[in-house]
Amino acid sequence: xxxxxxxxxxxxxxxxxxxxxxxxxxxxxxxxxxxxxxxxxxxxxxxxxxxxxxxxxxxxxxxxxxxxxxxxxxxxxxxxxxxxxxxxxxxxxxxxxxxxxxxxxxxxxxxxxxxxxxxxxxxxxxxxxxxxxxxxxxxxxxxxxxxxxxxxxxxxxxxxxxxxxxxxxxxxxxxxxxxxxxxxxxxxxxxxxxxxxxxxxxxxxxxxxxxxxxxxxxxxxxxxxxxxxxxxxxxxxxxxxxxxxxxxxxxxxxxxxxxxxxxxxxxxxxxxxxxxxxxxxxxxxxxxxxxxxxxxxxxxxxxxxxxxxxxxxxxxxxxxxxxxxxxxxxxxxxxxxxxxxxxxxxxxx
Numbered sequence: 001x002x003x004x005x006x007x008x009x010x011x012x013x014x015x016x017x018x019x020x021x022x023x024x025x026x027x028x029x030x031x032x033x034x035x036x037x038x039x040x041x042x043x044x045x046x047x048x049x050x051x052x053x054x055x056x057x058x059x060x061x062x063x064x065x066x067x068x069x070x071x072x073x074x075x076x077x078x079x080x081x082x083x084x085x086x087x088x089x090x091x092x093x094x095x096x097x098x099x100x101x102x103x104x105x106x107x108x109x110x111x112x113x114x115x116x117x118x119x120x121x122x123x124x125x126x127x128x129x130x131x132x133x134x135x136x137x138x139x140x141x142x143x144x145x146x147x148x149x150x151x152x153x154x155x156x157x158x159x160x161x162x163x164x165x166x167x168x169x170x171x172x173x174x175x176x177x178x179x180x181x182x183x184x185x186x187x188x189x190x191x192x193x194x195x196x197x198x199x200x201x202x203x204x205x206x207x208x209x210x211x212x213x214x215x216x217x218x219x220x221x222x223x224x225x226x227x228x229x230x231x232x233x234x235x236x237x238x239x240x241x242x243x244x245x246x247x248x249x250x251x252x253x254x255x256x257x258x259x260x261x262x263x264x265x266x267x268x269x270x271x272x273x274x275x276x277x278x279x280x281x282x283x284x285x286x287x288x289x290x291x292x293x294x295x296x297x298x299x300x301x302x303x304x305x306x307x308x309x310x311x312x313x314x315x316x317x318x319x320x321x322x323x324x325x326x327x328x329x330x331x332x333x334x335x336x337x338x339x340x341x342x343x344x345x346x347x348x349x
Contacts, residue, residue, distance in 0.1 A: 001066040005051060006073060007163055013047035013080050014165040019088075023169075026087060026238035030231045030298070032321065034344040038332050041085035053077050059112045061093065062148075065155045068093055076170055079236070086236035086349070088170045092152035094145045095119065098175055099183045101144025102213060103133055122189030127202070130188065134205050138213050141220055149175050153224045171233040172225050177217060179245040179278075180210045180265040181253075192249075196257055203261060211265040215272055218243065222273075229274055237325045237347065240298025241275030247291070251282035258287040263294065270296035277325065283307045292316040299323040305331035311340070318345040 025041040028034055053074045061068040072090035079086045095117030097107050105120040124130035142150060153172065160167045178186070184206055185192045195203040227242040234244040245266055250258055270276055275296030284291065285308045291300070300317055302308065305328055314335065317324055322345070329348040336342065 001064075001070070003066055003070060003073075003159065006053060006070060006077070007159070007166065009050050009053075010073060010077055010080070010170075011163045011165050013049070013077075014169055015045060015047065016165070018043050018045050018047075019165075019169045022085065023087070023238075025085075027231060029344075029347065030238055030240050030323065032345070036344055037336055037342055038329070039344065039347040040329075040349070043080070043083040043085065046083035047080050049077050049081055057112060058093075058115050058117055059109060062109070062118070065152055068152060069155065069159055073170070075236075084349075087233045087238055089173050089233050089236050090156065090170060091173050092149040092156075092175045093117070094149060094152075094175065096176055096178055096182070096186065098145045098149055099177050099210070099214065099217070100186045102139045102141065102146050102217070103187060104139070104144070105187060107145070120186055122187060122191075124187050124206075125189055125191060127199070130202065130206060133187070134209055137209065138216055141213075141217055146217070150220070150224070153221065157224065173232065173234045174218065174221055174225070174243065176246070177214055179247050179249075179262070180207050180214060180269075181249045181262045182246050183210045183214070185249045193252070196253070196261055200260070207261060207265050211268055214269060218269075218273055227274060232276070234277065235301075235326065237301075239277040239325060240323070241270070241277065241296060242273040243269060243276035244301075245269065245276065245278045246280070247278055247284075248281045250280055250287055250291075251284060253287070255287045255290055258290050262287075263290055267294050267296075270294055277301060277323075279303070285309045285312045288313055288316045292320060292322055297322060299325045301326045310335060314340065314342070318343050321345070323347065 022043055029039045055074055056067040056071040061071045076088040097118055097120040100120040105123040107118050108121050109118045110116050124133050156172050231238050231240055232242050275298050277299035279301040281303050325347045327346055327348050332346050332348050
């Protein structure tokens, strides 16, 4: 597929002054210099597309680098046309299964009608399978989806080479590697919960290997797209630090289990890669004190504020200088109506 008409269109619509001003607004927010209630930036101008951008289906894009690039860039085009406050971002968009497939997990492709990313089926469902996985050590980083991820990274680099504004303003952010505990659950299935109680040593061995693999993968990715600091972009938002860890599995774990099985592995990654942010779905109020004790944590992103005591979340995050990015606006506005000081540290799209 010839992508040049779409790249030409986006390149001509990117305005240096507009994109630089937006980036500066985000940088000031990340540095704690925003003085309003809710940080919700907008571009100073809009720029409509000069041609119709298609919307490739997720499943089709999984097998076609050009379609994946078009799918990702179409979002950037819409953001420029709407004048939104989103940073322009693209990624190697293969979903949560990237890390599990390195270890040999089978990809589970969703029916096309759902138009959503794939996952994987658990691989190490009994102790013998898990021990064999541990004995093999760090897997080939280009096994499974790894090959496509790095090839997509190279594809973006070559695709953007003739377009100076796209290279400057469209951020290629790191792929979805989840977090160590999430990867463990994807590999182990529900047996993971029994491991934490009955086989903690085995669980620690698995988490250590997953963390080693995560770090090796990130180092190779950063050789393609070096981290310049002090911020990076993820999900169309700017954040302090380099990585975005995911801890969706943590909602099912006690604070003590978080401290034992999540904290040390996440902390290692935050230290090695210059800090970053953490995302979690569901309820996180019970472990938020531990999460926000991590050195190098600059921001959190939570998708379901209605499941949380947001006052507790605020006390352990924004009251201590840790940003909240991508918070639903109704949650932020409810806090303001209750007289809550958000310290200029909450972003809402």
